[in-house]
Amino acid sequence: MNNKEWPLWEIFIRSKQGLSHKHVGSLRAPDEEMAINNARDVYTRRSEGVSIWVVKSSDVIASDPSEAGPLFEPANSKIYRHPTFYEVPKEIKHM
Amino acid sequence: MTKQEALFEFLLRKADDSLILGHRLSEWCGHGPILEEDIALTNIALDLIGQATELYKYAAEVEGKGRTEDDLAFLRLEKEYKNVLLVEQPNGDFGKTIVRQFFFDQFENLLFQSLTESKDEHLAAIASKTILEIRYHLKHSSEWMIRLGDGTEESHERVQDSVNDLARFIDVLFFQDEVDEILIQEGIIPDVKKLRAEFDKNIDEVLSEATLHLPKENWQREGGRKGIHSEHLGYLLTELQYMQRAYPGMEW
Numbered sequence: 001m002n003n004k005e006w007p008l009w010e011i012f013i014r015s016k017q018g019l020s021h022k023h024v025g026s027l028r029a030p031d032e033e034m035a036i037n038n039a040r041d042v043y044t045r046r047s048e049g050v051s052i053w054v055v056k057s058s059d060v061i062a063s064d065p066s067e068a069g070p071l072f073e074p075a076n077s078k079i080y081r082h083p084t085f086y087e088v089p090k091e092i093k094h095m
Numbered sequence: 096m097t098k099q100e101a102l103f104e105f106l107l108r109k110a111d112d113s114l115i116l117g118h119r120l121s122e123w124c125g126h127g128p129i130l131e132e133d134i135a136l137t138n139i140a141l142d143l144i145g146q147a148t149e150l151y152k153y154a155a156e157v158e159g160k161g162r163t164e165d166d167l168a169f170l171r172l173e174k175e176y177k178n179v180l181l182v183e184q185p186n187g188d189f190g191k192t193i194v195r196q197f198f199f200d201q202f203e204n205l206l207f208q209s210l211t212e213s214k215d216e217h218l219a220a221i222a223s224k225t226i227l228e229i230r231y232h233l234k235h236s237s238e239w240m241i242r243l244g245d246g247t248e249e250s251h252e253r254v255q256d257s258v259n260d261l262a263r264f265i266d267v268l269f270f271q272d273e274v275d276e277i278l279i280q281e282g283i284i285p286d287v288k289k290l291r292a293e294f295d296k297n298i299d300e301v302l303s304e305a306t307l308h309l310p311k312e313n314w315q316r317e318g319g320r321k322g323i324h325s326e327h328l329g330y331l332l333t334e335l336q337y338m339q340r341a342y343p344g345m346e347w
Contacts, residue, residue, distance in 0.1 A: 006129075027131050030242065037235060038131035041138050 008057040009035040011042075013049035021053050029054075101277040102215070103157045104177070105284060107167065108274075108320060110150035111178035114168055115328070116199060117143030118335050119186060128189050135235060136192070142228040149221050169339035173329050174322040181264035181319075183328045190250065191257035193239045198261060200233035201297050202268045209285035218283065237301045244305025251306065258302070259310040266315040 006028040012021035024043050029035035035054040043049070063071060075081070120140035127133025151164035181199060186192045207229055210222035243254040269287050278284040302308060318324060338345055 028129065029131065033238060034242070037238065038135065040231075041135040042131055045134070045138060 006030050009039070009054045010057050010060055011035075011039040012053035012055070013039070013043055014051040014053075015048055016050055021051065024048075026057060096273055096277060098277055098281055099157060101274045102283065103154055104274045105278055106150050106154035106157060106218075108177040110147045110154060110167070111176050112182050112199075113143040113150065114147035114335075115176070115178045115331065116182035116196075117141070117147060118331060119182065119184075120192070120196075122186055123192065132189070139196070139232050139235070142232065146221075146225050146228070149225075153217055153221065165339070169336050173324060173332055176324065176328065176332070177320050177322060178328075179264065179267050179270070179319040180316055180325055181261065181268065183325060183331060184261065184264070185327055187257060188253060190243050190254040191261070193236050193243065194254060194257040194261050196232065197236040197240050197301070198265055198268070198298070200229060200236050201294055203229045204233050204297075205290040205294055206285070206287065209290070213284065214282035240301050240307070241305045244302070244307040254305075255307055258307055262309050262313055263316050267317055267319055270317075270320045272320070 007030075008026055009029055009032075010026050011024050013024045014021045027035070027038050027042055029038045032054055036052055039052050039054055044052070117140045120136050120143065123133065123136040124140070125133065127136055147168065148164055151167045155162045155164055155167055181195060184195055186195075204226075207222045207226045211219055211226055213219040213222065240254070243250045245251070269291055271287065275284065275287070279286045298309070316325075
């Protein structure tokens, strides 16, 4: 990669409704302050958010796609981990 | 001149500033140096055109001659536009656009902060909404001034050239005449002379962090507010007004 290129930043936005910041995309910026500004302009122009996090993409540690089997497959056969066997009383409307 | 006439004239001047600068920034659409900045500049353009719309609407109401905000924006001749010369200057390179924006934002920031306390409630309401946009514009342009000024040798040189070129349009931001005197008396607008020291201080702070300086030779240009413009405005208006001139009364 051309070393003159600005670093890539991962952008996380917390929406008005949502409690946690969600990943919305990535962009380039020379430093963290400009990354926040750019994120504001690119990702919140339709009132999507009330808070922004930026993280250098190079600081993100990702799981290895080739290990998807050992990592995620074992959970597939354990349906009892989903709390779907309880009967919810009618009076409780929002669960 | 009545208070009503003075208020109309003031609103028109400020609306013209916003409209013309907004149009200039919209010329960057699709041409920004990077995607993020392309969006940033057009966001600011939209803020400015939104401000112009509010000010024209109110101006039309104050005038009371049945004109609409569109009539004011699109159907006047060059000499009837009262914007300051700074905002009609061509975009130049990205650095020059930022310098123009920076001088303008610094002024607008102080003016609209004061206007939030205007005795004219409608104007105060517009100012309260607008000041939040302006503060962001100022943050955006200031941070770019620092990064370009204190960046590479080339960015420093180019942005210093633009400071040298555009500094001659600063004093005219503080232009005052009978219009202002009447409105200051009524408590509708601030006396901008009293904002000058703070303006200079704020400019200095950013420029020194950016390792830039104002030129010593600083021959000031007048015009703008009196309807006398640089050669650039005519071309801009031709483009801005094209649709309304070609298809009179056209609406979205």
